[in-house]
Amino acid sequence: MLKVGLTGGIGVGKTVVGRMFSLLGVPVYDSDARAKWVMRHDETLRLELVDAYGLKTFTEEGDLNRDYLAPLVFGNPVLLEQLNSLVHPHVRNDFTKWLDLQAKAPYVLKEAALMYESEAWKQMDQIITVHAPMDVRMKRLLQRDTHRTEADIKAIMGKQLNEDERMSRADHIIYNDGQQAVIPQVLQLHQLFLSPSA
Structure with missing residues (x-):
């Protein structure tokens, strides 16, 4: 394929x-949409994100807290690179599983x-x-x-x-x-x- x-x-x-x-x-695999899904549903990634950015990273409902995370990382190149390095491997794995389907x-x-x-x-x-x-x-x-x-x-x-x-x-x-x-x-x-x- x-x-x-x-x-x-x-x-x-x-x-x-x-x-x-x-x-x-x-x-068509939409990386942006899937990254959002993976951040919400991949338990390992959720723990990594909370460990890196604190408990406020997710709302009480379990959604990614963009209002908290976006200002934190987008103004800080080091934190943004860290976020990408945490998320991208999980999205790559998700894409590999999607390919099998x-x-x-x-x-x-x-x-x-x-x-x-x-x-x-x-x-x-x-x-x-x-x-x-x-x-x-x-x-x-x-x-x-x-x-x-x-x-x-x-x-x-x-x-x-x-x-x-x-x-x-x-x-x-x-x-x-x-x-x-x-x-x-x-x-x-x-x-x-x-x-x-x-």
């Missing part, structure tokens, strides 16, 4: 691209913003990067994430891999710049991944 990574910086539209592949019947699929897609930073690319056979120019991304994000300022968005972008490096490491690039239609690009890659030579 071919394992294809789908990545891109914040605001490029990788979730929309992932949904397009999903509509074509391709199993997709045995009949010709290929699967793993959507991850931090494909390279989390080392998830090592599990992939090929990588798609979704690209959009900075001004397009900023406009989308200010409309979508009304709670964020331009400075907030730039701070998030600053923590992600440089766009040029992400593109240079990709096997395929989908341009979501408002100029080129995305659906034909997705369909072309879908056919490529279904071919025996992929």
Whole structure:
């Protein structure tokens, strides 16, 4: 089974691209959503997180306490790196278990913003990067994430891999710049991944 990574910086539209592949019947693993699920349900990880950040890491209902954790780690590179080093191995294991359930699929897609930073690319056979120019991304994000300022968005972008490096490491690039239609690009890659030579 071919394992294809789908990545891109914040605001490029990788979730929309992932949904397009999903509509074509391709199993898509959403790393962000699964990371949230794993943090809530993996008992070992929960203990590791409480040990690292204290009892306030989870609410009384057992949910991740984002209001407590986010300000704590996102302003502190050391704590953020620690959080990623705790979470990413558990998400990798979750992905491996998920893969076993997709045995009949010709290929699967793993959507991850931090494909390279989390080392998830090592599990992939090929990588798609979704690209959009900075001004397009900023406009989308200010409309979508009304709670964020331009400075907030730039701070998030600053923590992600440089766009040029992400593109240079990709096997395929989908341009979501408002100029080129995305659906034909997705369909072309879908056919490529279904071919025996992929």
